Amino acid sequence: MVEIVVCIKQVPQVSELPWDPKTGTLKRDLAEGMMNPACRAALEAALRVRETEGGTIMAITMGPPMAEEVLREAIALGADRGVLLTDRRMAGGDTLATSYTLARAIEKTSPGFDLILCGYSTSDSETAQVGPQLAEELSIPGAASVDGIAVAGRKVRMQRIADNYLETLEMPLPGLITVTTGSYTPRHVPLAGLQAAFSAVRIETFDADALGLDAERLGATGSATRILTVYSPTAKKENRVLTGTPKRIVEQLFAEFDDRIGGAISQDLKSSKERS
Amino acid sequence: MSKTKRSIWVFGDYRNYFQNRVTLQLLSRARELAGKIDAEVCGVVFGHWTEEWVDDALSQNPTFCGVAGEYIAHGADKVYLTDDPRLASYSVETYTHLMARLAGREKPEIILIGATTFGREFAPRVAKRLGTGLTADCIGLDINEEGLLVQTAPSFGGNLVAEIVTPERRPQMATVRPGIFQEISHDYDRRGEVLCVPMPEGIPADRIRLLSSEKCPPREGKLEDAKVVVCGGRGMGTKKKFAKLFELAELLGGEVGATRPVVYADWTERDALVGQAGKQVKPQILFSFGISGAIQHTAACTGAKFTIAVNKNPNATMMKLADVAVVADAGQLCSALIQELKRRIRRS
Ligand SMILES: Cc1cc2nc3c(=O)[nH]c(=O)nc-3n(C[C@H](O)[C@H](O)[C@H](O)COP(=O)(O)OP(=O)(O)OC[C@H]3O[C@@H](n4cnc5c(N)ncnc54)[C@H](O)[C@@H]3O)c2cc1C
Ligand SMILES: Nc1ncnc2c1ncn2[C@@H]1O[C@H](COP(=O)(O)O)[C@@H](O)[C@H]1O
Numbered sequence: 001m002v003e004i005v006v007c008i009k010q011v012p013q014v015s016e017l018p019w020d021p022k023t024g025t026l027k028r029d030l031a032e033g034m035m036n037p038a039c040r041a042a043l044e045a046a047l048r049v050r051e052t053e054g055g056t057i058m059a060i061t062m063g064p065p066m067a068e069e070v071l072r073e074a075i076a077l078g079a080d081r082g083v084l085l086t087d088r089r090m091a092g093g094d095t096l097a098t099s100y101t102l103a104r105a106i107e108k109t110s111p112g113f114d115l116i117l118c119g120y121s122t123s124d125s126e127t128a129q130v131g132p133q134l135a136e137e138l139s140i141p142g143a144a145s146v147d148g149i150a151v152a153g154r155k156v157r158m159q160r161i162a163d164n165y166l167e168t169l170e171m172p173l174p175g176l177i178t179v180t181t182g183s184y185t186p187r188h189v190p191l192a193g194l195q196a197a198f199s200a201v202r203i204e205t206f207d208a209d210a211l212g213l214d215a216e217r218l219g220a221t222g223s224a225t226r227i228l229t230v231y232s233p234t235a236k237k238e239n240r241v242l243t244g245t246p247k248r249i250v251e252q253l254f255a256e257f258d259d260r261i262g263g264a265i266s267q268d269l270k271s272s273k274e275r276s
Numbered sequence: 277m278s279k280t281k282r283s284i285w286v287f288g289d290y291r292n293y294f295q296n297r298v299t300l301q302l303l304s305r306a307r308e309l310a311g312k313i314d315a316e317v318c319g320v321v322f323g324h325w326t327e328e329w330v331d332d333a334l335s336q337n338p339t340f341c342g343v344a345g346e347y348i349a350h351g352a353d354k355v356y357l358t359d360d361p362r363l364a365s366y367s368v369e370t371y372t373h374l375m376a377r378l379a380g381r382e383k384p385e386i387i388l389i390g391a392t393t394f395g396r397e398f399a400p401r402v403a404k405r406l407g408t409g410l411t412a413d414c415i416g417l418d419i420n421e422e423g424l425l426v427q428t429a430p431s432f433g434g435n436l437v438a439e440i441v442t443p444e445r446r447p448q449m450a451t452v453r454p455g456i457f458q459e460i461s462h463d464y465d466r467r468g469e470v471l472c473v474p475m476p477e478g479i480p481a482d483r484i485r486l487l488s489s490e491k492c493p494p495r496e497g498k499l500e501d502a503k504v505v506v507c508g509g510r511g512m513g514t515k516k517k518f519a520k521l522f523e524l525a526e527l528l529g530g531e532v533g534a535t536r537p538v539v540y541a542d543w544t545e546r547d548a549l550v551g552q553a554g555k556q557v558k559p560q561i562l563f564s565f566g567i568s569g570a571i572q573h574t575a576a577c578t579g580a581k582f583t584i585a586v587n588k589n590p591n592a593t594m595m596k597l598a599d600v601a602v603v604a605d606a607g608q609l610c611s612a613l614i615q616e617l618k619r620r621i622r623r624s
Contacts, residue, residue, distance in 0.1 A: 224409030
């Protein structure tokens with residue numbers, strides 16, 4: 001029996017991001033939310049561990065009230081419980097603040113946990129930091145970027161590819177693992193399960209006070225980093241436009257960029273006209 | 277304690293020394309940054325037999341040896357070195373203890389770590405233990421007027437870029453994507469100091485056991501590691517025209533990538549797919565032929581240093597993302613490029 005916690009984040013659906021490429025501003029509140037792909041893989045890993053070892057799965061997320069959707073989806077996929085951490089004071093946190101919040105909430109809602117699974121990284125902030133920092137905050141062993149998990153008794157074995165090494169690792173439980181999207185292909189949500197999850201199941205909701213959190217360590221206040229600006233890199237490109245016949249364009253390309261092209265292929269492409 | 281100068285630290289990630297030069301790239305950038313805040317550059321090396329790691333590279337160098345010497349030759353003023361059998365393989369818990377202790381004592385201003393698999397697991401733990409900020413996978417680093425490290429990091433698959441600072445807490449920490457900065461070539465006459473730091477007492481044994489570790493045949497990383505990538509999309513029109521891209525790629529010593537419709541249409545193999553569902557590329561030059569620039573594709577191209585896009589529609593997203601936007605028929609332009617390249621390469 002393994003008591004598993006899966007940390008899930010709701011992220012904006014990137015393909016439909018309502019952002020303005022000129023100013024690089026993002027209308028996050030207009031974006032459709034979805035379950036972060038790596039979190040989905042983590043949930044799939046949890047479901048497979050439970051299939052062989054038995055146990056329970058609790059899905060937990062920190063986010064705006066609407067993030068409840070990903071918990072219901074997790075329940076429809078087979079999670080037993082859904083825990084939502086939502087509080088204005090938690091907003092805008094960096095990974096230091098997020099890992100603090102998640103750690104205290106997990107201790108409170110699932111004090112006997114054996115295994116915490118996170119996604120390797122999120123598609124919006126892409127830090128891949130919350131998992132390792134959560135392990136640190138809870139003082140439990142952790143391994144990141146794992147492709148395969150096998151629980152045996154009080155130990156878990158893991159496989160991963162790290163910097164060109166295929167590694168097999170083992171650690172005692174309780175422990176934390178961040179899961180890649182590599183080998184856990186998520187199952188589809190059963191429709192009936194989805195309906196049931198949206199109608200019947202209660203989501204357990206907590207704010208900072210209910211968790212007894214230190215407001216100084218939450219959200220933007222508790223963050224060490226500060227974002228100065230966000231922009232779209234395209235807005236900064238020089239973006240030369242070339243038009244004309246293909247032959248003319250190719251001449252122009254070499255006239256202006258032969259160093260670049262030659263540099264990339266380690267050939268001196270300069271000398272132009274003479275002989276052909 | 278001696279009166280300390282401000283310092284910028286670079287973690288010595290030497291495991292894949294010859295493949296992955298990110299540490300050297302960071303030393304080089306650290307030197308430039310150090311000039312702006314009057315700091316010294318320090319390498320930090322944990323390992324065992326670190327004198328032997330880069331033996332071949334150092335056969336000409338009688339003075340310094342090993343990883344530490346190599347880092348000095350590449351720009352470090354000082355190297356902290358802990359060499360111990362318990363550090364024979366990378367282990368995140370032990371390394372975190374060591375780094376957090378050393379940084380807690382020496383108080384560097386900045387710590388830079390390569391965004392390797394290990395670096396991206398190790399750095400967050402160190403930052404957490406030091407209670408400081410960390411910016412992930414940076415593609416730019418600079419110092420602003422206030423003397424703060426401005427860390428440029430991509431998000432949303434590179435479609436947005438954020439500039440981040442750590443205003444108050446120290447050290448300021450960042451992991452940095454390989455291939456962003458240019459290493460400075462070695463100078464074995466450079467002098468520096470190697471400070472041997474003994475393994476401290478009372479470091480608990482790692483709870484994570486490495487049962488096995490095999491060097492993988494370098495992933496089939498041809499496309500991922502190619503210096504030149506020629507990517508083609510639906511705008512190439514036909515399988516036959518798409519095939520021209522292979523000729524172009526060969527002339528350029530590059531690899532061919534493709535978008536999803538191309539792979540679905542079976543114009544090329546699936547493993548050429550570039551994008552969210554396929555591979556990431558980071559070439560020095562990316563050629564993009566007849567590609568609209570959907571985010572699922574472009575997210576995997578943000579590492580490209582220079583992009584030349586060809587599309588008959590000047591308003592395609594890919595054209596906006598490119599450094600050079602060529603308004604033309606993709607197939608014709610490809611042929612014209614092949615001709616011109618043949619002419620030039622023959623002559624040179
Ligand atoms: C979950 C998901 C994952 C996905 N993953 C990937 C992925 O990993 N990789 C990927 O590539 N896609 C992926 N896609 C698909 C992606 O959204 C786009 O549909 C795809 O990238 C478009 O490919 P394209 O640019 O070749 O085709 P199109 O969008 O059809 O663009 C063709 C372009 O060619 C131009 N053109 C036409 N004729 C010519 C001509 N004669 N000369 C010059 N230009 C011409 C047109 O102006 C147009 O800009 C994914 C989609 C989803 C939903
Ligand atoms: N707000 C959050 N709520 C729950 N889990 C989170 C949250 N943010 C990050 N995580 C977990 O940490 C992983 C890595 O996130 P990141 O560090 O943002 O890339 C995610 O895949 C989640 O498992």
